[in-house]
Amino acid sequence: MVGLLCLLLSSVALAERHHIVIADTQLQTQIDGDLSDPLWQHATVVDLTLQNDPGENTPAPVRTTAKVIANAETLYVAFIAEDPDPSRIRAQLTDRDKIWGDDLVGIKLDTWDQARLAYQFFVNPYGVQLDSIENELTGRESEAWDGIWQSAGQITASGYQVEIALPLRLFSFNDRLDEQRWGIELVRFYPRENQYRLSATPVSRNQSCRLCQMGLATGLAGAKPGQQLQLTPSLALSRHESRPTPDDEWRRDDSVEPALDLRWAITPDTLLNATINPDFSQVEADSGQLDVNTTFALYYPEKRPFYLDNADYFETLRNLINTRNLASPEYGTKITGQRGKHLFGLLQTKDEKTNFLVPGNLSSSIAELGQSSDNFAARYLYDSTASWSLGSIASFRSSKDYQNSVVGLDGQWEITAQNKIKALYVRSETRYPDFLRDQFCGGDTPCDQPDKVECSFGDCDYNEQVLRLPVGETLKGDLLRVALYHNSRHLFGYANYERIDEAFRADLGFIDQVDFAKGAIGGGYIWYPQDHFFHKIQLGGDVDRSENIAGEKLEEEIEFSGFVAGRNELFVELYGGLREIAGRRQDASNLALKDNAPMFDETWLGLYGELRPVKPLKFGANIRIGDDIDYANNQLGEVFQINGWVNWKPHASISLNASHIHRTLDVPGGQLFAADLSDLRLHWQFTVRAFIRMTAIYTQLERDPALYRYNRVDRHSERLSAELLYGYKVNPQTVFYLGYGEGQFSDDEFRDLSSDSRTLFAKFSYAWLL
Structure with a gap:
């Protein structure tokens, strides 16, 4: 009965889909933002008459006309975006993928019409591009994907207009069809007193699946995507100098690193990527993160084009394929x-x-094997195109005396338009080399049988990871996650359960906690006031409990949050909670929690807000106060943290992004530490292709050594990393970079900031489309 109901609902939805017939042409056009070319006189015309947000399918406040037409090689799209006051248009001449917040027009395409993945292409009034892939399974949008396509824009007396050319070689689709049937949505973002989203396609808030609500585009008869053969050779040159202290001599390392990427559509629906010596290219520094009073490893996103292309294909409910772990790939x-x-x-x-990662339930650390390994991952997903999908995932890493394998199943069932269930089950088998444990031991601590020697807190030179690396054993463990979601117009909720065995490892992924089971349930209510300063109000909360596999409590938590969103991009959220959580183990040689890891009662309260008072300026801040564990001394302290950020665009070519984090922890006896992190990024874009960027990340840590009962620490430490980069991009793969980076530090011995590293580098790459 449920299946029949879903089928009927799907049929009704299909019948009501906004339908666009893509016009055919033999003509081509120059992409320059001028819409007077003959090609546009024959295009299909679509008016974007609806406002999807903040209103729900109410009349659009401004007129927008889109035109769509295609020849055998290219899909062309144009937009005429009218504006009653063009002086209020927000547009920045900046690097690609950095234009959120500007006036934008664009197109979303689901080339298989299966509501699973959609390409997104957006352009601002200057023609600057943003492309991404939206994944319905994970609910995320990835801007990491970069396609090679053309765009141009012009600001006019009545608004602006944009031209887009999307080569069909960008897409995979079924070329055996007489006529293509693609999911489509034409979109305009109109940021004024509100951030308006305009479309020709109605979007219901009473349906959780967004890609299911896309319109239907037919046409492109006889379309062929071509073989999409792309060769991208590159050459990276660098001179790196370093020294341990200012009293030491500089050590120099010159590097010449050629690389080659290949991208080839073997068939219209199968893509081959190959790479030799891919590199990070040092062209974009990771965002600064405070690594103080933490017990789990920090996460950094992938940046290399080879691993980013179609990375969405490997995504599941858990991060089982994290290619950033591949630190130095040969090919x-x-x-x-x-x-x-x-x-x-x-x-x-x-x-x-x-x-x-070597994970535990109270901490995780990175292990370095120091030898080459073979790495393999596989993914398969059957998408019924109705209401369910079923897939499998596998990964393997192997080297001398080391092996890790992960195999599992995942699936999703859309029970109704508002309710869905997702599940993942994975099993792993791991064997570590005997010497790996030594990385986490130190001093006179015995590392051969660490669980046989009692080691009280503060007297151990090793951590939890020593006990998570048994010698001569093969580890076998499971991961299970089941989640139920409800999303309707006003109500949202979820319930999930996750269990990860103590012997589970996903060494090619990012699973930083094992030996725990967690259940959580939460939800809330949303209001959408009409014709009001506030256009969205939400209240919600959740409760959860975590235990280790032996049934001992790790954490029990209650959280609440509520926010209002209104004009001028105002967003204010109040949140807080209380929990009971385990601290570090008193006897580090024993993994038990009961009568070993003290439980602490924490209460916290936070306030976050952001606002755009005038067009070129947006700022925000987050304040958090409450309790926090002092992990160095295994006691409860009081934390104060404020994060502030500002985005300022004083000129159409210049943007400044700055953020600062200030965190203090007070414990009995005084202030344990005060940490500050500043991240400054200044971007000057000369043209759509050329820019200069300056990045500076500064970290300062002040500690009271007398309050660290078990560790010797510096009273003062600083770190400054700065980089100046010139870039010229013809497209995302045809680039030239020239840059200089320097790192400086200071501590109790060397009080003044002194250089300990400096690098001069250049990179050239060129994408041949064959």
Whole structure:
């Protein structure tokens, strides 16, 4: 009965879909923002008459006209975006993918019409591009994907207009059809007193699936995507100098690193990627993170094009494939594709370093194997295109005396338009080399049988990871996650359960906690006031409990939050909670929690807000006060943290992004530490292609050594990392970079900031489209 109801609902939805017939042409056009070319006289015209947000399918406040037409090689899209006051148009000449917040027009395309993945292409009034892939399974949008396409824009007396050319080689689709049937949505973002989202397609808040609500585009008869053969050779040159202290001599390392990427559509629905010596290119510094009073490893996103292309194919409910773990790959191959209802992906890489996480339930650390490894990942997903999907995931890492394998199943069932269930089950098998444990031991601490020697808190030179690396054993463990979601117009809720065995490892992924089971339930209510300063109000909360696999409590927590969103991009959220949480173990040689890890009662309160008072300026701040564990001394302290940020665009070519974090922790006896992190990024874009960027990340840590009962620490430490970069981009793969970076530090011995590293580097790459 439920299946029949879903089928009927799907049929009704299909019948009501906004339908666009893409006009055919033999003509081509120059992409310059001028819409007087003959090609546009024959295009299909679509008016964007609806406002999806903040109103729900109410009349659009301004007129927007889109035009769509295609020839055998290219899909062309144009927008005429009228504006009653063009002086209020927000547009920045900046690097690609950095234009959120500007006036934007764009198109979303689901080339298989299966409501699972959608390409997104947006352009601001200056023609600056943003592209991404929206994944319905994970609910995330990835801006990491970069396609090679054309766009141009012009600001006019009545608004602005944009031209877009999307080569069909960008897409995978079924070329065996007489006529294509693609999901489509034409969108305009109109940021004024509100951030308006305009479209030709109605979007219901009473349906959780967004891609299911896209319109239907037909046409492109006989379309062929071509072989999409792309060769991108590159050359990275660098001179790196370093020294341990200011009293030491500089050590120099010159590097010449050639690389080659290949991208080839073997068939219209199967893509081959290959790479030799991919690199990070040092062109964009990771965002600064405070690594103080933490017990779990920090996460950093992937940036290398080879691993980013079609990375969505490998995503599941958990991060089981995290290619940032591949620290120094020699070469790699990847095949991804989709044939009808079947999606698949294969990834192979040779890594020279082999780094991975060693997780526990109270901490995690990175281990370095120091030898090359073979790495392999596989993904398969069957998408019924109705209401369910079922897939499998696998990964393997192996080296001398080391092996990790992960195999599992995942699936999703959309029970109704408002309710869905997702599940993941994975099993792993791991064997570590005997010497790996030594990385986490030190001093006179015995490392051969650490669980046989009592080691009280503060007297151990090793941590939890020593006990998570048994010698001569093969670890076998499971991961299970089940989640139920409800999303309707006013109500949202979820319930999930996750269990990860103590012996589970996903060394090619980012699973930083094991040996725990957690259940959580939460939800809330949303109001949408009409014709009011506030256009959205939400209240919600959740409760959860975590235990180790032996049933001992790790954490029990209650959280609440509420926010209002209104004009001028105002957003204010109040949040807080209380929990009972385990501290560090008193006897580090024993993994038990009961009568070993003290439980602490924490209460906290936070306030977050952001606002755009005038067009070129937006700022925000987050304040948090309450309790926090002092992990160095295993006691409860009081934390105060404020994060502030500002985005300022004083000129159409210049933007400044600055953020600052200030955190203090007070404990019995005084202030344990005060930490500050400043992240400053100044961007000057000369043209759509050329820019200069300056980045500076500054960290300062002041501590009271007398309050650290078990560790010797510096009273003062500073770190400054700065980089100046010139870039010229013809497209995302045809680039030239020239930059200089320097790192400086100070501590109790060297009080003044002194350089300990400096790097001069250049990179050239060119994408040949064959």
